[in-house]
Amino acid sequence: MDQERSAFLTAMIESELEDAVGKENVSTTTADRLIYGYDCYWLSNHWSAHGKTPPMADFVVSPGSTEEVSKVLQIANYYRIPVTTVGGTSGTQGGALPVAGGISLNTKRMNHIVEFDEMSMTVTVETGMIFQQLEWYANERGYTLNHYPSAITTATVGGFLAHNGIGVVSTKYGKIIDQCLALEIVIPSGEVLQTAPVPKHSSGPDLKGMFIGSEGTLGVMTKATFQLFRIPEVRLFRGFLFKNLTEGIAAGRDMLQEFKPSIIRLYDEAETVSIIKNILGVAKPGVFMNIAVDGKQKMAEMEMERACEIAAEHGAEDLGAEYGKKWWDSRLTFFYPGKFFSYPQMYGTMDSVAVYSKIENIYWEMKHAIESTYKDVRFIAHFSHWYEWGCMIYDRFIMDRPPEDPIETLKLHNAIWNTGVRTALKNGGVVNDHHGVGLKLGKLMKEQYGPSMKVFEGLKKTLDPNGIMNPYKLGL
Amino acid sequence: MFSDNAKKQIDACRFCWMCRHVCPVGLATGKEADTPRGRAVLCKYVLTGMDIQKEITGDMFACCLCNNCASWCETGYRPEVFIREARTQALVTDTVPPAVKPVVDRVLEKGTIYEDEGRPALPALPEKAKVLLVLGETVRVKQPGIAAAAVSLLTKAGVDFTVLKEEPPVGAMMYDLVGELQETRDVAAKFVKAAAAAGAGTIVCLDPTDARFLKQDCPRWGLNPGGEVYTATAYLAGLVESGALKVKKPWKGTATFHDPCRLARDLEETEPARDLLKACGAELKEMFLNRDSTRCCGGEVMSSQSPKVTALIANPRLDDAKRTGAELCITACPGCSQVLGTHGGDFVKNILELLDECC
Ligand SMILES: Cc1cc2nc3c(=O)[nH]c(=O)nc-3n(C[C@H](O)[C@H](O)[C@H](O)COP(=O)(O)OP(=O)(O)OC[C@H]3O[C@@H](n4cnc5c(N)ncnc54)[C@H](O)[C@@H]3O)c2cc1C
Ligand code: SF4
Ligand code: SF4
Numbered sequence: 001m002d003q004e005r006s007a008f009l010t011a012m013i014e015s016e017l018e019d020a021v022g023k024e025n026v027s028t029t030t031a032d033r034l035i036y037g038y039d040c041y042w043l044s045n046h047w048s049a050h051g052k053t054p055p056m057a058d059f060v061v062s063p064g065s066t067e068e069v070s071k072v073l074q075i076a077n078y079y080r081i082p083v084t085t086v087g088g089t090s091g092t093q094g095g096a097l098p099v100a101g102g103i104s105l106n107t108k109r110m111n112h113i114v115e116f117d118e119m120s121m122t123v124t125v126e127t128g129m130i131f132q133q134l135e136w137y138a139n140e141r142g143y144t145l146n147h148y149p150s151a152i153t154t155a156t157v158g159g160f161l162a163h164n165g166i167g168v169v170s171t172k173y174g175k176i177i178d179q180c181l182a183l184e185i186v187i188p189s190g191e192v193l194q195t196a197p198v199p200k201h202s203s204g205p206d207l208k209g210m211f212i213g214s215e216g217t218l219g220v221m222t223k224a225t226f227q228l229f230r231i232p233e234v235r236l237f238r239g240f241l242f243k244n245l246t247e248g249i250a251a252g253r254d255m256l257q258e259f260k261p262s263i264i265r266l267y268d269e270a271e272t273v274s275i276i277k278n279i280l281g282v283a284k285p286g287v288f289m290n291i292a293v294d295g296k297q298k299m300a301e302m303e304m305e306r307a308c309e310i311a312a313e314h315g316a317e318d319l320g321a322e323y324g325k326k327w328w329d330s331r332l333t334f335f336y337p338g339k340f341f342s343y344p345q346m347y348g349t350m351d352s353v354a355v356y357s358k359i360e361n362i363y364w365e366m367k368h369a370i371e372s373t374y375k376d377v378r379f380i381a382h383f384s385h386w387y388e389w390g391c392m393i394y395d396r397f398i399m400d401r402p403p404e405d406p407i408e409t410l411k412l413h414n415a416i417w418n419t420g421v422r423t424a425l426k427n428g429g430v431v432n433d434h435h436g437v438g439l440k441l442g443k444l445m446k447e448q449y450g451p452s453m454k455v456f457e458g459l460k461k462t463l464d465p466n467g468i469m470n471p472y473k474l475g476l
Numbered sequence: 477m478f479s480d481n482a483k484k485q486i487d488a489c490r491f492c493w494m495c496r497h498v499c500p501v502g503l504a505t506g507k508e509a510d511t512p513r514g515r516a517v518l519c520k521y522v523l524t525g526m527d528i529q530k531e532i533t534g535d536m537f538a539c540c541l542c543n544n545c546a547s548w549c550e551t552g553y554r555p556e557v558f559i560r561e562a563r564t565q566a567l568v569t570d571t572v573p574p575a576v577k578p579v580v581d582r583v584l585e586k587g588t589i590y591e592d593e594g595r596p597a598l599p600a601l602p603e604k605a606k607v608l609l610v611l612g613e614t615v616r617v618k619q620p621g622i623a624a625a626a627v628s629l630l631t632k633a634g635v636d637f638t639v640l641k642e643e644p645p646v647g648a649m650m651y652d653l654v655g656e657l658q659e660t661r662d663v664a665a666k667f668v669k670a671a672a673a674a675g676a677g678t679i680v681c682l683d684p685t686d687a688r689f690l691k692q693d694c695p696r697w698g699l700n701p702g703g704e705v706y707t708a709t710a711y712l713a714g715l716v717e718s719g720a721l722k723v724k725k726p727w728k729g730t731a732t733f734h735d736p737c738r739l740a741r742d743l744e745e746t747e748p749a750r751d752l753l754k755a756c757g758a759e760l761k762e763m764f765l766n767r768d769s770t771r772c773c774g775g776e777v778m779s780s781q782s783p784k785v786t787a788l789i790a791n792p793r794l795d796d797a798k799r800t801g802a803e804l805c806i807t808a809c810p811g812c813s814q815v816l817g818t819h820g821g822d823f824v825k826n827i828l829e830l831l832d833e834c835c
Contacts (some may be wrong), residue, residue, distance in 0.1 A: 031531035033506045034515050051524050063508055089508060090493040128506065132497040134525055140764040140799070153548075154493035164576035336487040336550040 004358070012060065015080055016092060017061050017103075020071035025062040025109070032060045036086055038105040039441060041094035045343055050406040057084065057098035062106040066184060066192055066222040071193055073220065073468075074190035076103055076196045081465050082189075085216035087128060087156030089161060092349065093438025095215050100471040105220060109156050112223055113137055114223055122181060124225040127158030134226075143228040146173035146262075149434075150335050158221050162212035163436030167174070168331065172262035172294070173229065176435070177212045184223035185211050188464045195217070214434055216470040218463045232294035235262070236304050237324025239279065240316035241272075241286045247362050248287045249383065249391070251314040251330045253356050255291075256388045258310075259303045263324075264291035264391075266383040268363065288326045346402040346413060350420040352429035355390040359383065362427045369399050369423040374416055385433070392433045395420070422447065437474045445475030477565070478523060482558035486523070489516030489555055490605070493607070495545040499621050500772045502539050504788035509535040512545040519558050520627040530566070534573045536562035538782060541652050542772035564655035575631050576781040583653050587645035587663040588613045589780045594621035598627055598639060607637035608676035609705065610690075612683035613645055614810040622810050625832035626682055626708060630833050634722040637680075640670055648689035652777045668694060672702030679703040680711045682828070684738040684745075684809050692742065707739060708828060709808045713748035716755045725833045726757025731830075733760065734759040734793065734816065735770035736809030749808040749827050756834045761800040771796065776811040779818075786815060794820045802834040806830060 013272045017026045027033070037054025038044035046146040047053050057080075063069045076083045082102030082211040089096055098104045109129035118141070125134055132153045133146055148167040149160065159165075159182070173179065185193045211221060242248040245403040248266045253259055267275060289311070293303040308318060333339055341347040354362055365378045374397075381395035397416055402409045421431055421444050431441050431448050446453050453475070460467070460476045478486065482562050496502050503512035518532040529670070539559050546554040548685050566572045567668055567804060572580050588591075594616030609630065618812050623639075630637045647664035654660060668690075671679060681703055690705045696714050715721040731753055739745050746767040753790035765771045774786035794816060797805035805820060806825045807813055817824040 029528070029531040030526065031518050031521070031535070032507075032509060032529040033516050034521055034528070038517075040493065064506075076551070086508075088493065088496065089513075106506065107509065108508070110500075111503070111506060130497045130503070133503070136764065151493070153495065153497040332494070333550045337492050337553065338492055338551045343491055 008016070009452070013081070014074050015115075017059060017072065019259065020075060021061060021063045023067045027060040028058065033057055033104070034468040036060060036089065036096070036098060036106070037096060041097065041438065042075055042092075042195065042346065042348060043440070044094055044097055046406065046409060046413075049343055050369060051115045052406065055097050055099045056101070057104035057217065058101050060104045064109040064111045068184045068223055070192060073186055074104065075186050076468050077188040077190070078467055080468060082471050083307055085158070085162070085220050087159035087162075088130060088149050088151070088154045090154040091159060092435045093163075093432075093440040094314060095162065095436055095438035095470070102307040102468070107156060107342050109191060110222060116141070118228075121228040122225050123199065125152050125157055127161065127221050127224055129157050129474040131155055131157055131160060135136050137302065138228055139231070142231060143224055144181065144231050146229045147176060147179055150332060153332070155269045157224055161212050161221055161224060162215045164434060166297060166385055166392075166434040167292070167357045169262040169294070171256075171264055172260040173474060175385075177209065178325060179227050180208065180212060180224055181227060181286060182225040183208050183211055183221055185219045185221050186448075188468055192222075199218060211427060213436070215438060215474045217460060217474045218469060232300075234297045234298050234300050235291065235292050235294040237292050237328065238304060238307060239319035239321070239323045240291070240311040241276065241284065242288045242311075242316045243286055243318055245287050245363065247314040247316070248289050249356060249360055251311050251316065252383070252386050252391060254313070255307055256386055258306055259293070261291045261307060262294045263301065264384065265290045266388045267374070268381045270380045271380070271382055275323070275368055279319055285307050287349035288319075290327060292324060292328070308420040312393045323375040336437055344402065345394060346399040346409065348413070348417060349394060349396050349435060350417065350419075350424065351394045351433035351435060353385070353390060353391060353433040354427075354429045359391055359393060362424055362429045363395065364421050365427050366395055366423045369419050370416060371420055374399070374412070376401065377416060380439075392459060393429075394433075416440070418444070439473055441476035443474060478519065478558060478561050480560045482519075483523070483555050484617070484759065485555060485557050486516045486519045488551065488553045489513055490520045494608045495548040498544040498548055500540060500542060500544065500774070500789045501718070502656055504785060504792075505534075507539070510538055512679070515559060515562070515696065517553060519562055529569055529592070531799055533566040533571045534725045534792050535564060535641045536571060536786060537576045537777075540737075540772050541780045542742045542773045542775070544737070544772060545742045547768055557662070560651070560655035564657060566653055567657070579781045580654060584659060587647065587650055589649050589653060589777060590617040592617050594618075595830045598623065601638040603694075604675045605636045605637065605638035606676055606677045607635050607680055608671055608674045608773070610639050610646065610671070610679060610681045610683075610686055611639060611643055612647060612681065612686045612810060614814055615682050618776075619810040619812045619826070622660045622682055622813065622828050625826070625828040628832045629715075629721060629828065629835060631713060635715070635720070638674060640674060644670055646689060648683070648685045649777055651689060651693060652685070663697075664689070664694055664697065664699055664711065664809045668699045668701045672700070675702070678711075679702045679705045680708055681705060682708045682810060684736050684743060685811065688742045692775045707745055707748070707808075708742060709748040709752060710745060711830070712831065713751045716752060721835055723757065724753050725834050725835050727806060727830060728757050730761055730802045731758040731804045731806045732797045732800040733766070734763070734773065734797060734805055734807040734812060736807060737770060737775070739770050739808060740768050740770050750759050752831055753806060754829055756830055758806075758830075760800040763796045763800055764779045765796065773812050773815045776814055782799065787819060789817045790815050794823070797823070804830070
């Protein structure tokens with residue numbers, strides 16, 4: 001009886017959704033629902049690879065405009081149906097998994113440029129556009145967004161905003177929150193919010209900042225305005241070999257006090273081995289740093305001269321430009337199947353960020369905690385995305401042969417993550433730097449924020465009183 | 477079920493997100509199922525026994541086999557392998573979507589996606605000659621002007637050539653639509669036999685899809701048309717370079733060149749058409765996505781069963797072309813001429829037609 005009643009209501013809701021976005025943009029087929037059941041979260045891949053049914057929404061709904069998003073959210077809010085916004089499904093934290101069922105709200109039909117304002121050097125775009133498409137649009141007109149994450153070909157504009165993502169030239173050009181000037185957001189009531197038209201002002205707190213990084217838990221971001229940059233005249237590379245991480249980190253910090261390289265990547269000893277063999281043809285101990293400076297030739301050359309001097313002051317060997325150029329050209333190659341770690345290898349990237357006085361210690365503490373607690377798990381890292389005050393550590397654990405039993409592996413995977421992130425937190429790091437929190441790390445948010453979590457919870461209650469937006473994510 | 481080769485591709489693509497940014501269908505519809513990864517995920521679920529065969533066939537036919545995904549793939553995977561096999565399976569399991577069914581039925585009956593046979597009026601040609609000109613189904617039925625231009629050009633160049641009187645379907649379109657069925661091989665074998673009987677040492681294809689099929693697919697089935705296969709663009713560029721074909725009335729306009737997928741990616745041929753354009757006196761204005769990064773127009777096979785999606789794919793490509801400011805969008809594939817011409821009108825022209833006007 002109950003089932004019949006619910007089938008009736010489901011059919012009613014389906015017809016309302018069809019009315020909102022068009023029949024062809026609502027799907028209840030098993031195939032369409034399955035396809036949104038795993039993203040790039042290792043555990044969701046693992047679950048699916050074991051032939052287990054992934055978490056599935058009841059409806060896949062693909063609105064084509066802000067107005068349609070608004071209608072969908074009003075329906076969902078009225079019937080109290082969970083809504084999980086999904087873009088490119090390339091998130092690594094399980095953020096787009098519809099674990100509570102309901103609606104998978106696919107943004108990828110919203111993929112148009114809204115305004116290209118060359119005078120102000122800004123572009124406004126719908127958030128379902130794949131970021132590479134946006135970058136190409138700008139490139140064709142002589143501009144760039146200077147946001148080059150490794151997921152540029154896979155992820156949507158909204159996905160990067162939702163996780164507050166970062167690209168490889170962030171040291172000079174910032175994280176996506178620095179590059180985004182304004183946002184449009186639809187909240188569960190169906191109301192459309194606009195942040196201030198410009199990012200810097202004293203008209204109250206930063207409204208835009210409350211949504212960037214909110215991972216679809218407060219509403220759906222529908223439009224975003226970004227800063228445009230002129231394509232740099234040159235990008236110069238240089239490789240250095242330092243004796244140890246302490247010297248390498250100090251050199252990076254000193255460079256940041258004088259100018260902003262667009263790229264600084266400092267690899268730990270384990271990662272350095274293969275790079276150095278590649279460059280010199282022989283093994284040599286130390287830690288490798290690859291840097292790039294870009295812009296007008298004259299200025300870039302001056303910056304590079306200073307970079308070389310600072311590296312020399314810290315005892316580095318100058319390894320020339322060739323590796324950096326090659327790395328830039330093939331920077332995405334690593335992420336293709338067979339070139340990257342791949343299933344059934346178990347791996348995870350536990351990026352954290354901290355001030356200079358703490359960052360190296362975080363590396364050693366995490367490495368020790370993970371390698372000494374878990375047999376056959378190795379830990380490697382590099383430091384990229386540098387600021388005047390500190391930098392990001394991109395550390396990765398890898399286990400080549402995880403246990404066969406899927407539940408045992410799930411538990412082991414979570415235990416390794418807990419160990420790594422708790423060690424980072426204990427030593428002055430954060431839950432995550434740029435991949436976000438999602439389902440994977442939600443439980444650790446309270447451990448980072450303590451009572452400050454109340455601010456996020458209050459925001460959630462106000463904007464999403466029925467708790468429909470992306471349940472069980474971000475610890476909310 | 478799927479071959480081992482197809483399974484290998486499925487297993488790689490289902491956990492990979494790297495090439496969705498170039499999939500024209502995924503970009504046009506915004507559906508995850510229309511991305512290379514999405515299609516692989518669905519095929520994998522079919523392989524693991526999920527009862528979704530009927531639901532996924534629409535997504536398998538909604539691929540223009542443009543190979544842009546494969547061209548971006550740093551590891552060398554090719555989703556077309558499992559997509560073609562998924563189409564074959566749709567036939568075997570009787571799950572071809574209703575919109576596609578009439579075209580599939582036609583292809584099975586006639587070996588071509590078109591209702592008509594298409595016999596463009598051509599001047600009398602010898603039974604046997606050194607060069608066999610292969611018109612292909614799209615030229616015969618939809619673009620007879622390209623056949624007339626080709627015949628005119630070869631005549632002006634003094635080439636000893638002929639065209640099969642009753643040219644049978646080549647089989648390339650059938651291979652795209654239903655994959656490697658015995659029926660596909662039979663159609664190809666019939667064509668190859670007829671071509672070989674013409675005794676030509678050189679075979680010139682007006683449709684790059686046919687050239688690819690004869691060069692890359694038929695040999696796998698032991699089928700050999702008996703001569704060296706050339707694309708019309710490469711062959712004509714050779715005639716211009718050797719001086720056999722002379723440009724007498726140069727066209728001094730501006731043109732952009734839309735690289736056909738089959739030509740640029742599958743046959744890795746991008747320059748002969750540009751050389752021809754330059755020989756015509758045209759000023760070339762390149763689109764941002766050119767050569768092997770070209771964006772598919774949708775293609776005739778897709779258009780035959782899904783005109784709405786094809787329009788969503790073709791129009792942005794025409795916009796790319798218009799943004800160059802060129803007077804004409806030139807292409808070198810009858811399918812592209814047909815699809816882009818349908819949406820772009822006189823702005824679109826085939827390279828052979830322009831060349832013929834200039835020679
Ligand atoms: C190979 C690879 C390399 C990567 N490299 C980087 C990198 O260099 N830098 C980096 O920052 N990240 C990187 N990532 C992580 C990932 O791509 C990002 O986290 C990205 O933000 C996900 O975007 P998506 O469109 O795929 O989002 P999804 O995975 O579909 O969704 C991710 C989250 O965003 C939410 N969301 C999506 N769109 C919206 C919207 N419009 N409004 C509100 N919420 C929304 C979803 O609800 C979900 O919580 C990488 C991932 C992969 C697979
Ligand atoms: S073709 Fe290559 S890049 Fe595309 S999904 Fe498959 S493995 Fe990934
Ligand atoms: S062949 Fe073209 S249409 Fe088909 S999946 Fe690859 S990129 Fe998409």
